[in-house]
Amino acid sequence: MSVRKRIAAALLAATIAGAGSAAPAAQAAESRGVTIPDFYTPPATLPADNGALIRTEPLPLALSLPGIDSPLPGRATRIMYRSTDSTGRPVAVTGSYLEPAAPWLGLGPRPLVVLAPGTMGQGDQCSTSLALQRGLVVGADDGQTTISIGYEILAIYRLLAKGIAVVQTDYPGLGTTDRLHTYVNRVDEGHAVLDAARAATALPNTSITTRSGVGLYGYSQGGGAVASAAELQATYAPEVRLKATYAGAPPANLAEVTAAIDGTELAGALGWSVNGFIQSDPELRAVADRYLSDSGRAALADLSTMCVGDAIFGYAGRHSTSWTTTGQSLADIVQAEPALRAFLDEQRIGARKPAGIVRVATGVNDNLVSHGQARTMAADWCKLGGSVVYEPVSLPATGSPLVNHFGPLLTDQGPAVDWLGHRLAGLPAVSTCAILPLQP
DSSP: OOHHHHHHHHHHHHSSTTTTOOOOTTSOEEETTEEEOGGGSOOSSOOSSTTOEEEEEEOOOSSOBOOSSSOBSEEEEEEEEEEEOTTSOEEEEEEEEEEESSOOOSSSSOOEEEEEOOOOBSSGGGOHHHHHHHSEEEEEETTEEEEEEOTTHHHHHHHHHTTOEEEEEOOTTSSOTTSOOOTTOHHHHHHHHHHHHHHHHHOSSSSOOTTOOEEEEEETHHHHHHHHHHHHHHHHOTTSOEEEEEEESOOOOHHHHHHHHTTSTTTTHHHHHHHHHHHHOTTHHHHHHHHBOHHHHHHHHHHTTOBHHHHHHHHTTOOGGGGBSSOOOHHHHHHHOHHHHHHHHHHOSSSSOOSSEEEEEEETTOTTTTHHHHHHHHHHHHHTTOEEEEEEEOOOOOSOHHHHHHHHHHHHHHHHHHHHHHHHTTOOOOOOGGGGGGOO
């Protein structure tokens, strides 16, 4: 039985009991018919320092063209590096570094952007670094199918075309075979983003130096990850020269987002959240055991190996009331259980002043990762004295929450990449906190 199947079986039997146990290094991992390369199995012992490289290897890009001096848009390296999770334990994280073929035309050394991917899923086959190599990941096994598309490639290549180096993180547990991905865990993601910048700086034979300015880019799950990283930089990674952050559609208040996505096309993300929460805080398992029905446990086990496309096909329109013995929704259970409320309160983004200047973009009709909670995060940062450029994206509302959420990603991506490039080139930006109360 593969690593992922053993974890899924444990989920079904005991509400993800044992999900964090290490996988035997001798056995190749597999997830829904996709063999996970040995690179993604962490060693038994990790380095002492956060951001330290554990291993690297050349990463052939699925979308690459021959160039005179180097392939276009650049050369890629798969990386594994050390980070620290929300429990204070060391964790191995994978990702990739991309050295641009294009020259950097701005002042100073070539800058670096850490790209935090949007929702990819919870199966190891869903990692962005694997998608960069394969473009399209497809698998089938025992009646289970999977498909994963590297949709972040467009943003990565836009940055490379400007001569900006990019390092992307896969997040803890997404790719690495020793644990489940702790989906939308604020600390896990923020640490992974900052440690990716450290790891890129430690790579040999790149044009990045310790003097390189650093920017952060993320939308949706990635928007929350970089927003958290901007809050954590001063205390966790003060040596990272963070200049600017683009945080698009951040899930800053998970209690509100949980209520919003229930019953939508992305309802499967509720399962990823619960799986991750229990792994991060095993005391929540007792709460889950009191409420989850057999069908709920089966759904969590199934979702633990799914990518975002799989979850849309398999769970679109589902309501979490069908997963509980009481018929309550997950949002109702959160309100009824102090331990869950306390856990989600600790996950809230917006209670700490961010470093550098942050561009917060959110679709005014986004009812998936709800607009109101993202705007509140920006307003809270302004109250704390943060430097914030708030950008409400106005698009017509549709009957699809998924379209309402991803429409602003496509519309705003070009302006967001341009804005980040200008900040890294040294051009100033003025905070718009003064006019935020007048904006939708």
